[in-house]
Amino acid sequence: MSEINQQIVLNSRPDGWVTQDNFKLVEGQIPEIGEGEILVRNLYMSVDPYMRSRMNDAKSYVPPFQIGKVLEAGVVGEVVKSQNPKFKEGDVVVGMLGWENFSKSDGAGLLTVERGDVPLSYYLGVLGMPGMTAYAGLVGVANLQAGERVFVSAASGAVGSVVGQIAKIMGCEVVGCAGSDDKVDYLVNELGFDRAFNYKTCGSIAKTIAKLCPKGIDVNFENVGGEIMEAALWNMRDFGRIALCGMISDYNAKDMTPGPRGMGLIIQRRIKLQGFIVFDNPKLNMEFVQKAIGWLAEGKLKYRETVAEGLENAPSAFIGMMKGENFGKQIVKIA
Numbered sequence: 001m002s003e004i005n006q007q008i009v010l011n012s013r014p015d016g017w018v019t020q021d022n023f024k025l026v027e028g029q030i031p032e033i034g035e036g037e038i039l040v041r042n043l044y045m046s047v048d049p050y051m052r053s054r055m056n057d058a059k060s061y062v063p064p065f066q067i068g069k070v071l072e073a074g075v076v077g078e079v080v081k082s083q084n085p086k087f088k089e090g091d092v093v094v095g096m097l098g099w100e101n102f103s104k105s106d107g108a109g110l111l112t113v114e115r116g117d118v119p120l121s122y123y124l125g126v127l128g129m130p131g132m133t134a135y136a137g138l139v140g141v142a143n144l145q146a147g148e149r150v151f152v153s154a155a156s157g158a159v160g161s162v163v164g165q166i167a168k169i170m171g172c173e174v175v176g177c178a179g180s181d182d183k184v185d186y187l188v189n190e191l192g193f194d195r196a197f198n199y200k201t202c203g204s205i206a207k208t209i210a211k212l213c214p215k216g217i218d219v220n221f222e223n224v225g226g227e228i229m230e231a232a233l234w235n236m237r238d239f240g241r242i243a244l245c246g247m248i249s250d251y252n253a254k255d256m257t258p259g260p261r262g263m264g265l266i267i268q269r270r271i272k273l274q275g276f277i278v279f280d281n282p283k284l285n286m287e288f289v290q291k292a293i294g295w296l297a298e299g300k301l302k303y304r305e306t307v308a309e310g311l312e313n314a315p316s317a318f319i320g321m322m323k324g325e326n327f328g329k330q331i332v333k334i335a
Contacts, residue, residue, distance in 0.1 A: 005030045006311050007100040010065045014055050018322060022055065023071075023315040031104040038087045040077035040103045040110075042334045045311075046124040047073065047318040048158075049248045061277055070098040074129055076113075076120045077103065087112070094123045099314055101334060118296065125329035126296070126303040127289055130158035133278040135288035137221055137243035138166055141276045146171035148218035151209065151235070153228045155196060156183035158329035159245060163221045164193050165301050172219075175212045177205070177228065179324045186327070191302055199228060206231035216240070225249045230260035236271050244275040248322070304328030 004027050011024035033039050051073070054065045065071055075097040079087050084107050087093065095110035097103035113123055125131065138144045150167040154160045155176025164174045164187065176187050177199040187196040195212045202208040209217075209231050216237035222229050225247030236242070266273060278285065295301035306326040308317035314332045321330040 003030060004028075005100055005102045007070045007098060008311065008314055009070050009099075010055065010067050012067065013057060014052075018052065018055065018319055020315055020319070025312055030102045033081055033083055033104055036084050037104055037106050038079050038084050038093075039081040040075075040093060040097060040105060041080045042075050042077040042097060042101060042103055044076045044121045044124055045073040045097075045099060045314065045332045045334055046075070046128070047314065047321050047330050047332060048129070049246055049322065051318065052322060070100055072096050073099055074124050075103070076123050092120060094128065099311065101311060118293065121305060121307070121331050121333075122296075122303065124331060125158050125305060126162055126301065127292055129278050130329060131162045131292055132285040132288050133159050133245060134162035134166055134221075135292075136278055136281055136284050137245050137276060138163060138170075138219070140281050140284050141243040141274050142219040142221070142241040144170055144172060144219055147173075149173045149213060149215060149237070150175070150219045150221065151213060151217045151232050152176040152221045152223070153199075153232070154178070154223035154246075154248065154324075155187055155193065156327065157223065160221070160223055161187075161191055161304070161328060162301070165191055165295075167219075168192050169295065169300055175209070175217075177202075183327065186304070204231075206234050209235045219243065221245060223248060226260070230262060233260055233262050233265055233271075236265065236269055238269045239271070240269065241272040242274070244273060306330050308332045310334070 007026050009024050012022050014022050053060055057064050076094050079089055079091040082089055086107055091112050093110040094113055150172050152160045152163045155164055156178040164176050167174045174193045176193050176196045178184050179200050181198055184196045184198050187193040197208050199205055213235055217235050218237055218240050220232045220242045222244050223246045226249035305328050311334050317330055317332050
């Protein structure tokens with residue numbers, strides 16, 4: 001085992017868009033473990049939009065990253081040393097660990113997963129937080145029913161792509177938007193969306209949604225916010241529901257932006273708007289994983305990843321993901 005543990009720390013807090021200067025690659029010793037602890041060799045890590053808010057020194061549902069400290073991410077890793085009876089050498093674990101080659105942990109929050117036909121990286125995507133988020137938003141928040149009409153923003157991303165497929169499995173009509181023609185083609189011809197459009201080239205987003213959703217939207221699964229959320233709001237049906245998962249359009253803004261216009265429609269059309277976090281309902285998350293494994297085996301659920309090779313490329317992978325350069329879930333292969 002190499003004596004060097006590469007790590008990426010937060011070098012400075014971003015002012016607007018994240019840059020490479022906000023990260024720093026350092027080298028340290030592989031940590032020694034004590035009683036009750038394990039050493040994990042990190043194999044894959046996830047970069048996700050929520051990490052951007054953790055780079056700010058602001059109170060949120062998770063503590064902010066600290067300058068000079070190793071960043072955290074969802075990680076799949078292999079236990080290489082253990083002094084914890086719950087884990088043995090060779091176990092594959094999933095949970096929050098560091099942007100580093102090796103992480104020390106007391107095991108809290110780590111789950112053991114089986115090696116099998118499913119790639120281990122899937123536990124950071126379709127079988128992990130993004131997939132769980134999709135299911136929790138549709139089933140737990142929006143109470144999606146068969147025959148309803150669903151609109152998904154950022155539909156080719158890690159969450160949105162699963163949202164659309166679950167909605168189709170549940171017997172719904174699905175329309176999505178994405179940022180390139182290739183992604184639109186992927187949504188319709190590979191994932192089975194009924195219709196989709198490129199929000200960068202369509203002209204009026206509101207008019208495009210009205211054309212593709214002529215009977216309106218029952219459920220808007222919102223990942224973007226801003227202009228896209230406003231356009232969807234104007235096309236909501238009476239008693240529609242908005243599952244507010246993310247607002248990536250605002251994450252790099254230096255100042256708070258005004259909310260969508262037309263908020264009075266929420267009253268007129270009796271629309272339910274609810275934000276949510278994937279950790280709200282652990283039971284629902286486990287229910288999803290069991291269903292998703294079956295859907296993957298049956299070919300009902302498809303999944304795509306963009307993989308960056310090497311821990312040193314994690315910052316550029318994160319920056320690219322925030323700009324929408326990834327296709328599907330952005331993963332970093334560490335080992």
